[in-house]
Amino acid sequence: xxxxxxxxxxxxxxxxxxxxxxxxxxxxxxxxxxxxxxxxxxxxxxxxxxxxxxxxxxxxxxxxxxxxxxxxxxxxxxxxxxxxxxxxxxxxxxxxxxxxxxxxxxxxxxxxxxxxxxxxxxxxxxxxxxxxxxxxxxxxxxxxxxxxxxxxxxxxxxxxxxxxxxxxxxxxxxxxxxxxxxxxxxxxxxxxxxxxxxxxxxxxxxxxxxxxxxxxxxxxxxxxxxxxxxxxxxxxxxxxxxxxxxxxxxxxxxxxxxxxxxxxxxxxxxxxxxxxxxxxxxxxxxxxxxxxxxxxxxxxxxxxxxxxxxxxxxxxxxxxxxxxxxxxxxxxxxxxxxxxxxxxxxxxxxxxxxxxxxxxxxxxxxxxxxxxxxxxxxxxxxxxxxxxxxxxxxxxxxxxxxxxxxxxxxxxxxxxxxxxxxxxxxxxxxxxxxxxxxxxxxxxxxxxxxxxxxxxxxxxxxxxxxxxxxxxxxxxxxxxxxxxxxxxxxxxxxxxxxxxxxxxxxxxxxxxxxxxxxxxxxxxxxxxxxxxxxxxxxxxxxxxxxxxxxxxxxxxxxxxxxxxxxxxxxxxxxxxxxxxxxxxxxxxxxxxxxxxxxxxxxxxxxxxxxxxxxxxxxxxxxxxxxxxxxxxxxxxxxxxxxxxxxxxxxxxxx
Amino acid sequence: xxxxxxxxxxxxxxxxxxxxxxxxxxxxxxxxxxxxxxxxxxxxxxxxxxxxxxxxxxxxxxxxxxxxxxxxxxxxxxxxxxxxxxxxxxxxxxxxxxxxxxxxxxxxxxxxxxxxxxxxxxxxxxxxxxxxxxxxxxxxxxxxxxxxxxxxxxxxxxxxxxxxxxxxxxxxxxxxxxxxxxxxxx
Numbered sequence: 001x002x003x004x005x006x007x008x009x010x011x012x013x014x015x016x017x018x019x020x021x022x023x024x025x026x027x028x029x030x031x032x033x034x035x036x037x038x039x040x041x042x043x044x045x046x047x048x049x050x051x052x053x054x055x056x057x058x059x060x061x062x063x064x065x066x067x068x069x070x071x072x073x074x075x076x077x078x079x080x081x082x083x084x085x086x087x088x089x090x091x092x093x094x095x096x097x098x099x100x101x102x103x104x105x106x107x108x109x110x111x112x113x114x115x116x117x118x119x120x121x122x123x124x125x126x127x128x129x130x131x132x133x134x135x136x137x138x139x140x141x142x143x144x145x146x147x148x149x150x151x152x153x154x155x156x157x158x159x160x161x162x163x164x165x166x167x168x169x170x171x172x173x174x175x176x177x178x179x180x181x182x183x184x185x186x187x188x189x190x191x192x193x194x195x196x197x198x199x200x201x202x203x204x205x206x207x208x209x210x211x212x213x214x215x216x217x218x219x220x221x222x223x224x225x226x227x228x229x230x231x232x233x234x235x236x237x238x239x240x241x242x243x244x245x246x247x248x249x250x251x252x253x254x255x256x257x258x259x260x261x262x263x264x265x266x267x268x269x270x271x272x273x274x275x276x277x278x279x280x281x282x283x284x285x286x287x288x289x290x291x292x293x294x295x296x297x298x299x300x301x302x303x304x305x306x307x308x309x310x311x312x313x314x315x316x317x318x319x320x321x322x323x324x325x326x327x328x329x330x331x332x333x334x335x336x337x338x339x340x341x342x343x344x345x346x347x348x349x350x351x352x353x354x355x356x357x358x359x360x361x362x363x364x365x366x367x368x369x370x371x372x373x374x375x376x377x378x379x380x381x382x383x384x385x386x387x388x389x390x391x392x393x394x395x396x397x398x399x400x401x402x403x404x405x406x407x408x409x410x411x412x413x414x415x416x417x418x419x420x421x422x423x424x425x426x427x428x429x430x431x432x433x434x435x436x437x438x439x440x441x442x443x444x445x446x447x448x449x450x451x452x453x454x455x456x457x458x459x460x461x462x463x464x465x466x467x468x469x470x471x472x473x474x475x476x477x478x479x480x481x482x483x484x485x486x487x488x489x490x491x492x493x494x495x496x497x498x499x500x501x502x503x504x505x506x507x508x509x510x511x512x513x514x515x516x517x518x519x520x521x522x523x524x525x526x527x528x529x530x531x532x533x534x535x536x537x538x539x540x541x542x543x544x545x546x547x548x549x550x551x552x553x554x555x556x557x558x559x560x561x562x563x564x565x566x567x568x569x570x571x572x573x574x575x576x577x578x579x580x581x582x583x584x585x586x587x588x589x590x591x592x593x594x595x596x597x598x599x600x601x602x603x604x605x606x607x608x609x610x611x612x613x614x615x616x617x618x619x620x621x622x623x624x625x626x627x628x629x630x631x632x633x634x635x636x637x638x639x640x641x642x643x644x645x646x647x648x649x650x651x652x653x654x
Numbered sequence: 655x656x657x658x659x660x661x662x663x664x665x666x667x668x669x670x671x672x673x674x675x676x677x678x679x680x681x682x683x684x685x686x687x688x689x690x691x692x693x694x695x696x697x698x699x700x701x702x703x704x705x706x707x708x709x710x711x712x713x714x715x716x717x718x719x720x721x722x723x724x725x726x727x728x729x730x731x732x733x734x735x736x737x738x739x740x741x742x743x744x745x746x747x748x749x750x751x752x753x754x755x756x757x758x759x760x761x762x763x764x765x766x767x768x769x770x771x772x773x774x775x776x777x778x779x780x781x782x783x784x785x786x787x788x789x790x791x792x793x794x795x796x797x798x799x800x801x802x803x804x805x806x807x808x809x810x811x812x813x814x815x816x817x818x819x820x821x822x823x824x825x826x827x828x829x830x831x832x833x834x835x836x837x838x839x840x
Contacts, residue, residue: 234737241737278670285674292681320678327671332660334667371677374684388735388762519774579821580744600744600776608776 003068006056007147010097013049013104014137016042020107020130024123036119039126040111043104046133050104054097057146058088067154070094070146076160076576078547086171087161092295092311093146095174099291100136102175102182107133110186117207124193125186132185135318143311160547160576169229177222177249181287183215184252187259188284191277192326195333205267205276210635212263212280213493216256217631223249224624232586237595237612239511239620242392247370248290251363255283258359260631261352269415271341271349274334275356281330285323286363292319293370344417351410358403365395404458404505407498411465426468427461434460446514446615455509459502466495466502493634500627507619515614519599523606531613533594534558538566540607548572550583553607555596557587569598569609593617702729702809703793710760710768710782717783722809726835727755728828729803730779730819731791733763734771736799742818743775749824750778754832758782761791761799804828806835 020042027035057070061084066072074094075087089095107129114122140146187208194204226246231239240246259279266276292315343349369387408430412423438456442448470484477483518530522537529535538554550572557564570583584597592615599608662668702719709715722729730746732739750756758779760768763786772782785791794803804813813831815823 238737243737274667282670316678316681319681323674324671324678327674331662331668331671335660335662335664371680375680378680378683388733390735577822600747610774 002056002059003065003147003149006053006060007145009049009053009056010137010141010145010147013046013053013100014134014141016046016049017130017134017137020046021127021134023127024130025127028120028123028127033119036123039123039130042130043107043111043126046130047101047104047108050097050101050133050137053147054088054101057094057097058085060147061085061088064158066156066158067149067151068146069148069150071158072150072155073159074161076158076547078576079158079161079166080546082171083161083166086165089174090161090165090170093140093144095178096136096140096144096295097146098175099178099182100133100140102178103129103133103136103185105179106183106186110189114207121193121197124196125189128189128192129185132189132322135322139311139314139318143314158576160574163548163572163574163577163579163581164233167229167233169225169233173222173225173229176218176225180215180217180219180222181249181252181290183211183218184256184280184284184287186211186215187280188326191280192329195277195329198333200273200277200334200337202267202270205263206640208280209260209263209267210640212256212259212283213631213635216253216260217628219249219253219256220624220628220631223253224621224628227624228621231617232584237515237517237584237597237610237614239617242369242389244370245290245294247366248286248293251366251370252283252286252290254359254363254366255279255286258356258363259283261355265349265352269341269343269349271339271343272353272356273339274330274337277334278330279356281323281326285319285326286367288315288319288322292316343415346413346418346420346423348410348413348415348418351406351413354406355403355410358399358406362396362399362403365399366392369395401454401458404462404501407501408458408461408465411462411469411498430461430464431457434458434464449513452509452513455505459505459509462498462502466498470495488637488639490634490637490639493630493632493637496630496633497627498630500623500625500630502623503619503626504623507616507621507623510616511614511620514616515612517610517612519608519610521602521606522609523604526606528611530611532559533564533613535596535611537607537609540605545572547576548574548581551598551601553596553598553609555585555609557594565594567594567596569596571598571601588618590618591615698814699810699812702803702805702811703790705783705785705790705793707790708784710758710765710784713784717781719809721781722757722805723807725755725807726832727757727780727805728832729757729759729805731759731761731794731796731799731801733761733799734767735763736761738818739800740775742800742820743778745819745821745824747776747778749819749828755780759790759794760784760786761796762786762788802828804831804835 020039023035023042024037024039027033027038059065060068060071061075062081064071064075064077064084066075070091070093074091075084079087087094089098107126110122110125110129114125117125190204190208190211194200223246226249227239230241231237259276262272262276262279265271266273292312295311295315341349369391372387409423409427412418414422434457435453437460438453439448442452442456473487474481474483516531518528520528522528524537524539527534527536534557536556536558538556540551540553543550543552550570552568552570555567555569557567565587567585567587569585572581572583573579574581582597582599584595586596587594592613595610595612595614597610597612599610601607702722704719706716706718709717728746728749746756756779758781760782763784765784765786768782768784783790788796794801800818802815802819803811804815806812812835813828815827819828
């Protein structure tokens with residue numbers, strides 16, 4: 001009964017989204033203010049019914065309604081309650097419903113948080129978001145309905161959730177990721193609305209900035225959580241695999257990063273107007289493309305959902321319609337828009353242009369690597385191949401190194417023009433200082449590696465420039481530290497965002513170059529030393545969990561005779577699916593992780609054991625979270641609220 | 655609406671649209687190609703392609719299609735850069751312990767890394783062919799690692815599985831076929 005209610009809600013949501021698409025747009029075309037304003041109420045109704053549909057599906061999971069196909073194939077009565085909820089988005093149908101709900105949420109947020117957008121712009125934005133919601137809901141109903149029942153015969157027990165996904169990471173990773181992915185729909189809708197109205201001005205950039213920041217921050221958190229989850233759950237201690245689906249979330253992130261920077265210059269200096277619009281369109285288009293790649297089955301991947309060509313075909317047609325339509329509108333409406341602003345090649349505008357070019361090149365590199373297998377197949381008459389991490393590491397990393405060098409130099413740049421001596425003043429000393437500091441740290445704590453020298457030097461160099469930036473602000477006020485409290489939040493957002501990248505760089509380079517690992521056979525009583533730590537294999541025992549049985553080993557770690565921790569890695573057998581999972585046990589630390597995973601059982605109660613020590617690996621995720629925090633902090637800037645009110649006068653005209 | 659076709663003065667603004675259409679055409683075409691999870695029909699029930707490639711463990715030993723004769727066997731395409739190969743490795747190990755011959759096709763890989771990988775994770779394979787140029791993989795129409803082929807005792811390809819061999823795949827697809835093939839020859 002409840003599942004039918006959900007199904008019916010979804011159908012109502014389809015009708016409302018159609019209304020949201022057409023009515024406000026019709027109002028704009030005919031100048032009917034009532035029609036333009038009705039979008040607000042429809043958007044609220046749309047969100048309500050999507051939420052109702054989603055909650056109905058949650059209910060079906062909680063009460064183990066195995067007559068619903070989707071529940072039967074992704075849950076089990078023995079599944080712990082928190083995983084029953086996360087199982088809702090554990091496979092294609094439910095996760096797409098979540099995706100649609102998130103779009104409904106963003107549409108609702110637009111009605112709540114942009115009251116000072118002019119009536120016609122609001123109507124246009126809501127109509128575009130309504131169209132996207134229509135496309136998603138129709139897709140859900142036609143090709144991936146999670147409420148389908150198998151009656152009268154249905155299984156008495158469910159197939160269980162994939163054990164890989166029975167984890168805290170899966171509870172939070174997809175919602176965060178989707179909020180980010182789908183969030184780019186708002187700057188996209190604003191960009192299209194602007195092209196549609198023909199009023200491409202700086203106010204558009206100011207509206208888009210907070211929305212872009214929030215979406216970007218959520219996407220950053222989502223990707224970071226995904227990397228963390230892969231690290232501890234997949235059982236081999238990697239944190240990034242250049243998997244097609246990871247790439248699908250990484251491309252919108254790269255373009256979104258470019259968009260954040262380019263929006264700043266469009267708002268402040270009215271430059272790169274059409275380019276910024278193009279980036280806003282691209283960020284969301286890449287989100288859609290990501291959805292297509294994940295759900296169509298044209299690429300094989302660890303993450304790939306159940307593959308169905310019909311679904312892929314639908315998304316592809318929708319993609320062509322939305323992206324092709326937007327780019328065609330762009331080609332027509334961006335004509336004749338010129339910026340009369342001039343800037344020198346050492347100005348902040350120029351630096352942002354370099355940032356944008358490098359990020360777009362990086363995106364192209366990832367896109368090429370992801371689609372190359374498809375292209376090769378299409379042009380070689382059906383031959384197939386796959387592209388692995390060696391390609392991405394060889395091509396992507398150098399682009400990033402150049403990007404980070406520019407990140408260091410550009411901290412001091414000013415709008416319009418920066419004097420060359422101002423730009424380069426003391427930079428030589430900073431570089432020499434960074435090299436010196438890196439060398440000393442490396443030689444005293446670890447061994448010399450030239451790549452670590454390069455990366456860490458750049459990281460310290462950026463840090464020096466960030467610190468200098470803060471000190472100069474205080475210095476200008478004669479070292480009155482209270483002055484820092486009066487700085488706008490967007491300034492702190494900027495510092496945090498860049499600081500996060502520095503932290504992440506250090507984390508990545510130390511993890512890649514200083515991790516040690518050992519794979520060995522260990523029997524009870526065996527001991528081994530690795531990088532100053534003693535690992536003693538005590539015993540293994542069997543225990544039974546709610547929906548699995550497990551072999552658990554106890555490994556005691558000591559250092560200089562002091563006990564550090566006891567680790568309990570497991571090998572679990574999930575009976576419903578007959579699958580075996582490696583649960584690594586990790587002693588996390590700010591400067592090093594101790595990582596122990598069980599391999600295969602060997603003869604005489606011995607086991608294959610993998611022991612890894614991963615220095616600074618936490619810094620990768622701490623850096624990601626710092627950057628995301630920066631993006632959020634910047635949104636709190638009161639400038640947005642205040643200046644929007646100033647714009648009101650200009651945009652009340654319809 | 656526009657009464658006439660819009661004027662496009664600045665041609666460069668069309669470039670994104672053109673790029674997107676070529677991308678869309680590519681994606682469209684990838685649908686029209688045969689289902690990647692099916693074996694190209696010209697190979698099914700045909701002899702395993704001829705090859706002369708080095709054995710992974712000793713470069714002086716040349717392996718060819720004759721080495722596959724005599725028993726029903728699995729040919730598994732793997733590489734150290736392939737994350738999924740590690741996932742299926744325990745399953746393959748159990749399959750081999752159950753008495754099934756598994757031949758490794760080490761695909762586009764680094765020799766030292768491949769040997770280290772086998773040392774670390776165990777080597778359930780009967781032997782490995784080293785296909786570092788991907789020539790045999792191309793003849794086989796390999797889509798990407800991992801892939802697993804079933805070859806009957808006279809060297810004919812009988813089945814192809816794309817992606818990870820899980821316990822389910824083994825129990826529901828591969829094992830019944832192997833059983834059937836063994837039954838026929840017995």
